Structure formats: structure tokens, C-alpha cells
Amino acid sequence: RELLNDSLIAKSGHDLKRQLQIANSQGISINGDLEDLLIAGYLVNAGLGDLELEDLSISYIQKIIPSWRNERGKTFSVFNLPPGLPDDIIAKICGARLEAVRQLKPKLWELMEKTGLNKLYHDVEKPLIRVLYKMERQGIKVEPETLREFGRSLKNRQSQLESDIYSLVQEEFNISSPKQLGVILFEKLGLKAPKKTKTGYSTDAEVLESLYDAHPVIPKILEYRQNVKLQSTYIDSLIVLIHPRSGRVHPTFNQAVTTTGRLSCTDPNLQNIPVRSEEGRLIRCAFVPPDSEQRLFSVDYSQIELRVMAHFSQDQAFKEAFLRGEDIHKFTAAAVFGVPVSEVSHEMRDRAKAVNFGIIYGISGFGLARNIGVSRKEADAFIEAYFSKYPGVKQYGEELIARAKQTGEARTLLGRIRKLPELSSRNFTLRSFAERMARNTPIQGTAADIIKKAMVSIDNRLCNNPELGKLLLQVHDELIFEVRGSEWPILAKIVKQEMESAVTLDVPLVVDFKLGTNWGEMTPVQLEG
């Protein structure tokens, strides 16, 4: 315990955030530098897939760590070994793991050094481990009764929809089975199947929306599906995850999953709680601050990915739009459609927005056409007009791919690496995927770098003064805090300062604030002056 507490002694291990949680549950705090092989392995090769100690050991020191397996050959996690396992076996497994840590550490640190990842590790990922640990331990309060009540109304609607659907198709079947639904729609009712999957007819939302008016059962099926999803994922499962003592859900933020450097979130995934649909948004209303004095406070980066693209591409027009504080989608629409900004219609803006996002993802005319519901030819024309207005963006995309082909990897602003060996594949599809990743990863990944760096700085500002507010969640371009309602402007100033100056780009970084008594009803707020 003394050693673990000693802040002058660095701690090496694998998945140290987990170790912090386990130690904390035993009333032990672990201080000192964290040298985490999981994070190092992730930075060295994020695309590797499994980064368990066993996997790193095979890849980097060519050693197999002994493990205990069940009858079917499945390995037990060391954190969940079967009860009654003899001590000498446990000792053998743990000893081998410790030895693997000892040998892996210099290997991985050397690889980080060689590939220029040291700074990213030390300045961002390492301090972020403790930030995420605190967020997980803090959790966010959820009102189970709000969820249950919404669940009851969903259940009623559900039975209504079921009987409507059965009577419309004159048959009872499992609406949740895409296989059975396909047979009903495309054989019994004789609707024309617009596309197929590997295993049969596709019945996804895109297909059903294209058939919206073709039969009165279609809208009911769409609503049924939305209902089932809300009920199973966002009501039933969420209630189970409320901790009985804290009244909160305590998600796990995974720092070593995504290929681009983003975080991911599980148990529950609070990065995909519904927000777009009115019904779905009701789920958010169950997420609340701990008492009536406090509020939830959200701060999100405005258009961070497009700003990153403006910076990297150095496109004059694109940069100017942000420097002048324009609405970027409106500005793009005006440029592409050749009208003044004041005459841009909603539809023009929506289409320009789709092109802006499409560009980030490595768009094709085909994909854009499908997305905004125009012909392939029209979509091609949009893209051409876009590139003629933003020639720097076009050139940047081409340069990115050329550069990535030379090095076999894509890099972000802070030097995060994604290996892309498929860039030299002779298979067109594989190569095209890699090319889109080469375009997208520097943008998505740089945005991830920026918010991670901001989280670390914010934590530094708040840690000596926890009454200012508590960071609860990160949703890719957004941070959510608990704050004493009357004091949100103090928190806002700190968070704004740290988020907007996390890095310096050639265009400004801008954040927006929202405040509310629950996560579903947040109102935009601004600092005075």
C-alpha cells in the first residue's frame, strides 16, 4: 500500500485505469506516473485489434502467457478466474504477466520513441487515464422512475402497433426478424425489394423509407422498430446499470478501441443516447444533476472537424468563412449555388451541409446522391462546384492520399498514427476504403487529439477546486459537466479558455454552451460580454 501510494514511484502495468478502479474499490489509491502498456500498444498500432497483455506479449516479445481455460478452450480473464483455483496456478499466471510487463515496457517505449509518439503519450494519453478514471467513478445520475414511466407508454404503443401490423398483413409473425419481415413484405405483399443483404432481402430504415407510401404497414414497422430499440437498449438495459448505492450509471470510457483516436464508451454507451427524434430525446430527460441546486452543463466545439480541415487544407475561402464567423454550411451553399448568403434556402443549406460532411468522409458522387436524394449526375455536379470554390480542399485531399501512400500511414496534428497498408492493395475496394480512411483519419483523429488535450487541461484547472464543477461525459466534440447552477459562468470561462486554446490552428476554435435541469432539455446560454 505504501508503494502504491508513493507518488514518486511510477507504476507500470496494463490497463491502469482498471487497476485504479480495482484499488479504489479496496480503499487504496495509486499515485505516481502511469506507464500503461495498453495505451502504449494502442499508440504504436491502433489497428492491431486486441491489445490484451497476452496479445502484446505475442506480438512484441514473442512469448505466450499461460492462462486458465474452460472445457471449451475459452480463456478466463485474470480478473475473473474460477473460484478455488490452486494458488500455484494463480501464481504462475500472475508471475508470467508481471514478467511480460517488465519485458514489454522497454520494447513499447522504444517503439513510441522511434515513431515520435512520446509527446502524445506523456502530454495527453497518460494524464487522460486519470481524467477518465474520475469521470467513470463520478458517473451521472439517472432517474429510474422517469425511464419506467416512459417505458410503460412505449409498451402500450407497442401492443397497438403489433395488432395494427398483424391485421394489415393478415398474419402474425415476428416483426423483429428481418428474415420473416422480408418474406411478408417482398413475397406475401409483393412489394419490390430495392436491395438485398448477404442473407436475403434488406429491410433497413432506408429501404422502408423508400417504400413509405407503398403500403400502410411500412410506417408502422418503422415506428415499431424505433420503439423496440428505445425500450430494450435505452430503458430496460439502462435501468439495470444504475448503481444501487450511487443512483448513477458509471460507464467505462475506453481509451484504446477506435482506429482514429476517439474514445468509446460502454455499459452503458452514453455516446449514443438518442437526441435527434422527439421520442428518443425523452430518454435524455432521465439524466439529471444530483440535486436541485445543480445543473447539467454542456460545452461543445462548433464544427471542429471542418475547422481542422480548413486548417490543414489552407483553403483561402474555407479559412475566411471561419475567420469571419460565418455559418459554414450556409456559406458553402452560397458559394456552390452562386447566390448571396442572404438568399440561401433551407434545402440549399442542407445539401451544402451534406457535401461538407461527405468531403470529410471521402465522398463519392454515388454516396452523396443517395444521401441527399438527387441523381448521380447532379451529385457529381455539386462536388465539382464545391471543389472549384474550394480548390485547396480538393488539393489537400489528393495530397493526403499521396503522402499516406508513401508512408503507409495517416497522421494527426499531435502525431497519432494509423497504419494503412491497404493503400497499396491491388484490390480496388480495399484500396478505396484505405484512401477514404487516409482522408478521414487526420481530421477525425485531430479533433479527438484536441478534445483529449482540453480534457487534461480542464482537469488540471478543476482538480484543486472541485466545487467549480465536475466533468462527467465526453461525446466526441462535447463535454458534459455537473455544476452549481448559479456558478456556471465561472466554469464556462475556464472550460472555454482551455478548449479554445488546446491547440492553435489557423482558424479559431469556438465552443457553445448549454445548461439544463436534465440532459433532454438543455438551453443555449452565453457568457456576458
Added chain:
DNA sequence: CCTGACTCC
């Protein structure tokens, strides 16, 4: 255990 469906940025 995989697939296809839905949810998010």
C-alpha cells in the same frame, strides 16, 4: 458467434 437493425458524433 455473426448479422442486421438502431442509436450517436
Added chain:
DNA sequence: CATGGGAGTCAGG
């Protein structure tokens, strides 16, 4: 020739 990036969870099969 196939066709926008990154995730997680669920039910069905």
C-alpha cells in the same frame, strides 16, 4: 468495380 468516416447494443438466427 463498388460506392462516406468512427463507434456500441440488441434480437434473431
